[in-house]
Amino acid sequence: MSSWIFAGLTLLLALAALLPLLHARAWWIRGFDFPRLQLFVLSAAVLAVQLAVREFEAPTAWAVVAVNAAIMLYQGWWIWPYTRLHPVEARACTEPGHARIRLMTSNVLMTNRDAAPLLRLVRELKPDILVAVETDAWWERQLDALLDQLPHSLRRPLDNLYGMHVYSRLPLEDGEIRFLVEDDIPSAHAVVRLADGQRVAVHCLHPRPPSPTEADGSAERDAELVVVGRAAAASRLPAIVTGDLNDVAWSRTTRLFRRVSGLLDPRVGRGMYNTFHARLPALRWPLDHLFHCRHFTLVEMRRLPDIGSDHFPILVELALDPGENPPDAGLELDGEAREEARDAIEDADADDVAREPVRRD
Missing domain, CATH: 3.60.10.10 (Endonuclease/exonuclease/phosphatase)
Incomplete structure (x- = not known):
């Protein structure tokens, strides 16, 4: 039963990640641009619970794990430039005297x-x-x-x-x-x-x-x-x-x-x-x-x-x-x-x- 729950959650997370790829301008699609950080955290939490439960009897269980991991990495790709892990884009001022x-x-x-x-x-x-x-x-x-x-x-x-x-x-x-x-x-x-x-x-x-x-x-x-x-x-x-x-x-x-x-x-x-x-x-x-x-x-x-x-x-x-x-x-x-x-x-x-x-x- 839990494998189906994880599969359903992973499907929802995949839809939330991929819908913004559409060029459509509808508010309910563009809205998924905003919570990428929250969806990254949610995806990581689902993945951690799934690995902790260790129920991998179903043949699709590892596929669900892989998909969820890919979703997490994909969401992370969007937000990682806005972390200290990414090189700065605008250099810091190091010389005094500039306007x-x-x-x-x-x-x-x-x-x-x-x-x-x-x-x-x-x-x-x-x-x-x-x-x-x-x-x-x-x-x-x-x-x-x-x-x-x-x-x-x-x-x-x-x-x-x-x-x-x-x-x-x-x-x-x-x-x-x-x-x-x-x-x-x-x-x-x-x-x-x-x-x-x-x-x-x-x-x-x-x-x-x-x-x-x-x-x-x-x-x-x-x-x-x-x-x-x-x-x-x-x-x-x-x-x-x-x-x-x-x-x-x-x-x-x-x-x-x-x-x-x-x-x-x-x-x-x-x-x-x-x-x-x-x-x-x-x-x-x-x-x-x-x-x-x-x-x-x-x-x-x-x-x-x-x-x-x-x-x-x-x-x-x-x-x-x-x-x-x-x-x-x-x-x-x-x-x-x-x-x-x-x-x-x-x-x-x-x-x-x-x-x-x-x-x-």
Whole structure:
């Protein structure tokens, strides 16, 4: 009897592992991109119990063991770049004197009505730029208390869980809020002038996730990532993309974004930095991201304490350090990735034109 139980569990684990290989964008398929770490642990637990029970009378028992071991290794392949077992992708800053930029990204949870923990963190850590998402008019009033420290801002308060506010100590040139794919999903874009006068392009995103309560599929999210990835790749300035991407670091879509953009992920070789879900330790994965071009090296990266949201904030400091990362760092853009990027744009009927610029402060 137990052999059939192990076979059934292994079949379910195999389906969970293989469904994301489909190019379908349905939420219930794309959802299996997220819990690869949890499924790896579950597969390892089933395998350990099966070996401990030692019931291998049935001729298929060893086949079930082999399949489960293969599933575990396959899930591990996706997540191992985000462990210290993998070589780092973005080199650490080793030389002082380079211009630096310090960014904090926080999904505040719109219904959270205690802004004090986030405000304290900002005043303590003194980021050059704060990117806050899920911000409505109430959050705008609270965050405006930071204008003495971060006087430049881009604002789009919304009560649909997709408001966005960017506050900066550094001047924001050509800053604007854009609606790249969906009319109610903003993104922020600006050129930031560093202390030494060098300029950096910064893109801040919070696309809608595929889920039964948000979107039936991932088409719009995927298209927004490709659009911004193309913009970063075409930029004549060093580029940074940050925000709550509503996608995990190891997913097919985020890997496509990295191929299209050419940007590096500073988490590779350093850890997952799981930011969601703050209240459910067993169900955590990296949803809040920062990617940067090869001109930057990493000074510091850390997940910050609980602020009362369902996300932890994340802090990243970069040094503008051209030539330190190898020219082949990151993921290669090949013909298959180019075709997949075109499909993502076409599926969402998206383009590179902003639909509605709004005021800048």
